[in-house]
Amino acid sequence: MGDLLESIRNGLPLLLEQVLNGLQLGFVYALIALGYTMVYSIIKLINFAHGDIFMVGAFLGVFGFTYWHLPWPAAILVAMAGCALLGVLIERIAYRPLRAKGAPRIAALITAIGVSLFIEYFSSLKFVFGPNYRVVERPFGDFRWSLGGVGISSIQLLVIAVVLGLLLALQYVVYRTRIGKAMRAVAFDMDAARLMGIDVDKVIAYTFAIGSALAAAAGVLYALAYPQIHPFMGIMPGLKAFTAAVLGGIGNIPGAVLGALIMGQVEVMTAAYISSEFRDAIAFSLLILVLLVRPAGLLGKAGPEKV
Amino acid sequence: MAQMSRRLVAAVSVVGLYILLELLRRTGVIGAYWAQVMDLSLIITISAVGLSLIYGFAGQFSLGHAAFYGIGAYTAGLITKTLGGEIHWYVVALAAGAGAASLVAFLIGLPILRLRSDYLGIATLGFGFIVKVLLDNSDKISPTLGGARGMLGIPQMTTFPWVFWGAVLAVLLVRNLVHSSYGRACLSVREDEIAADIMGIHTTRFKTLAFVLGCGLAGLAGGLYAHLYSYLHPQSFDFLRSLDVLLIVVLGGLGSLTGTVVTAIGLVFLQEWLRGILPRDYLDWRIVIYAIILIVLMIRRPQGLMGGREWSLRILVGGDPAQIVTGKGEKGRASA
Numbered sequence: 001m002g003d004l005l006e007s008i009r010n011g012l013p014l015l016l017e018q019v020l021n022g023l024q025l026g027f028v029y030a031l032i033a034l035g036y037t038m039v040y041s042i043i044k045l046i047n048f049a050h051g052d053i054f055m056v057g058a059f060l061g062v063f064g065f066t067y068w069h070l071p072w073p074a075a076i077l078v079a080m081a082g083c084a085l086l087g088v089l090i091e092r093i094a095y096r097p098l099r100a101k102g103a104p105r106i107a108a109l110i111t112a113i114g115v116s117l118f119i120e121y122f123s124s125l126k127f128v129f130g131p132n133y134r135v136v137e138r139p140f141g142d143f144r145w146s147l148g149g150v151g152i153s154s155i156q157l158l159v160i161a162v163v164l165g166l167l168l169a170l171q172y173v174v175y176r177t178r179i180g181k182a183m184r185a186v187a188f189d190m191d192a193a194r195l196m197g198i199d200v201d202k203v204i205a206y207t208f209a210i211g212s213a214l215a216a217a218a219g220v221l222y223a224l225a226y227p228q229i230h231p232f233m234g235i236m237p238g239l240k241a242f243t244a245a246v247l248g249g250i251g252n253i254p255g256a257v258l259g260a261l262i263m264g265q266v267e268v269m270t271a272a273y274i275s276s277e278f279r280d281a282i283a284f285s286l287l288i289l290v291l292l293v294r295p296a297g298l299l300g301k302a303g304p305e306k307v
Numbered sequence: 308m309a310q311m312s313r314r315l316v317a318a319v320s321v322v323g324l325y326i327l328l329e330l331l332r333r334t335g336v337i338g339a340y341w342a343q344v345m346d347l348s349l350i351i352t353i354s355a356v357g358l359s360l361i362y363g364f365a366g367q368f369s370l371g372h373a374a375f376y377g378i379g380a381y382t383a384g385l386i387t388k389t390l391g392g393e394i395h396w397y398v399v400a401l402a403a404g405a406g407a408a409s410l411v412a413f414l415i416g417l418p419i420l421r422l423r424s425d426y427l428g429i430a431t432l433g434f435g436f437i438v439k440v441l442l443d444n445s446d447k448i449s450p451t452l453g454g455a456r457g458m459l460g461i462p463q464m465t466t467f468p469w470v471f472w473g474a475v476l477a478v479l480l481v482r483n484l485v486h487s488s489y490g491r492a493c494l495s496v497r498e499d500e501i502a503a504d505i506m507g508i509h510t511t512r513f514k515t516l517a518f519v520l521g522c523g524l525a526g527l528a529g530g531l532y533a534h535l536y537s538y539l540h541p542q543s544f545d546f547l548r549s550l551d552v553l554l555i556v557v558l559g560g561l562g563s564l565t566g567t568v569v570t571a572i573g574l575v576f577l578q579e580w581l582r583g584i585l586p587r588d589y590l591d592w593r594i595v596i597y598a599i600i601l602i603v604l605m606i607r608r609p610q611g612l613m614g615g616r617e618w619s620l621r622i623l624v625g626g627d628p629a630q631i632v633t634g635k636g637e638k639g640r641a642s643a
Contacts, residue, residue, distance in 0.1 A: 046425060098605070098606060103609030103610070104561075107610070113601075114599075114601035115598070118595060118602065121594040121595045125595070126591070242429075243433065246425075246426065277444050278444070280437075281436065284432075284436045287433045295426055
């Protein structure tokens with residue numbers, strides 16, 4: 001009995017540190033997942049290019065504080081603005097023509113895959129970002145504080161603070177502004193919203209802008225936390241974040257955050273205590289199990305089927 | 308009588324095509340490189356025809372097709388690698404590859420086919436990742452499988468007749484299935500699952516049937532692939548490969564077999580052709596151009612190249628080009 005208590009006492013700080021690592025990862029996933037879930041709730045599209053916008057955001061941010069010598073908060077803002085523009089541009093060029101034609105959803109999905117391939121390989125060209133890995137030089141020192149034996153790093157604090165700030169800002173935009181109200185209306189019923197005089201295309205453009213800006217912020221934070229960037233870095237975090245959004249109930253903003261936090265914890269805990277090789281397998285098994293029990297995700301509403 | 312003659316014309320033209328291609332290969336008009344591209348394109352066709360059955364005809368959205376392709380490839384490769392490269396073991400390996408993929412599809416399909424639309428897509432995507440991780444770590448189960456380093460030393464057995472007749476068999480199988488009462492049941496599930504259920508169709512049974520058969524074809528394609536290059540790597544069966552097949556099926560037009568076949572062959576050749584015509588300094592542009600072509604095609608023809616229609620000999624031989632596959636097939640899928 002004494003041994004058990006002893007081992008818990010020794011293991012606890014390590015466990016708490018892993019929880020912090022999981023939070024750091026989960027918060028980054030949350031920012032990406034929000035873009036997926038917002039776009040999905042409005043146009044029912046799995047925007048496969050979203051992970052690549054995250055990548056572009058990471059590059060813009062890193063270029064910002066290394067080559068353009070911006071202070072890092074300004075670099076994040078530049079990345080967010082650049083990606084918001086990119087998101088709107090993609091929507092305008094690739095998805096809106098399909099909507100105008102009343103094309104089936106799957107056509108938009110395939111177009112999204114095309115856009116994703118385009119961004120990845122175009123960024124790999126030598127005159128754009130280049131195909132190689134780049135090591136990120138952090139613009140500030142990596143401090144570690146110890147709180148009762150639990151180590152917390154400056155990066156972790158930064159990630160958590162920035163993400164919480166952005167989540168509050170998003171909450172404000174979605175629930176307290178005109179455009180947020182319009183977004184919720186379009187998500188609820190696009191045709192009815194259009195009949196009420198809402199400019200649906202404008203609302204969709206705003207949704208892409210906000211989602212892409214959040215992904216860009218996630219990209220910069222990810223590059224700071226795991227300091228290496230390359231043109232294909234968006235694929236896995238993008239898919240994990242999307243999975244997180246589905247886990248929480250796609251189309252549901254708190255669900256996306258919850259799903260992302262779970263995803264982050266599962267991944268870090270599996271890597272720490274079971275095996276880092278199997279962490280993706282375990283994360284996705286969890287997803288399948290949750291979907292079998294709750295087919296619309298943890299916070300999603302399944303709703304009665306309409307005939 | 309008319310039907311008889313149409314069948315005869317079809318059989319003669321398929322055999323004729325085979326003889327023509329074989330002659331062109333033998334005489335060296337089609338070089339070794341393009342011959343291998345042709346073999347690969349036919350293997351991809353078999354796998355794509357499988358997904359066409361699952362998604363195009365039965366409306367079950369799968370983002371994990373490459374996993375079943377991989378299961379077939381590794382099973383078949385393991386058999387000939389351990390038992391030897393004789394022709395009878397090769398046949399056993401191909402059958403086992405298809406069988407293993409079907410069995411896994413059956414076991415995983417029973418629970419997850421209850422999910423609808425995008426949720427099914429995500430569950431199959433997750434399954435694909437699990438398979439990829441298992442393949443990456445397969446050397447821990449058996450060193451023969453090679454894990455993340457890849458599996459070497461599979462006997463090179465796949466030749467043109469195997470892939471050609473394999474593809475013909477796959478197309479025939481799915482075509483006949485789709486035109487049977489089973490196929491009509493699958494189509495009804497795609498169009499409206501609830502209505503099909505009310506009309507007394509055992510929807511789970513037909514969804515599972517289409518899924519198991521389609522994944523079995525992916526497994527067969529995997530077995531052929533394993534013995535084409537005699538080298539397997541988990542990377543060849545990851546999520547992006549699943550997207551490639553999905554892309555073929557959608558671009559060809561959902562519910563169009565000929566569309567699937569033409570697109571599968573066309574896309575493989577397009578990629579290789581781009582490799583050939585681009586100047587050396589611009590080779591990096593290959594996938595960029597491919598992506599642009601994809602986006603433009605999809606925006607120009609959102610319903611796919613064939614849009615649910617089929618090319619058939621009836622148009623050539625005469626008679627009315629009646630279609631059994633109608634409807635956009637969106638209603639059932641859209642109700643998430």
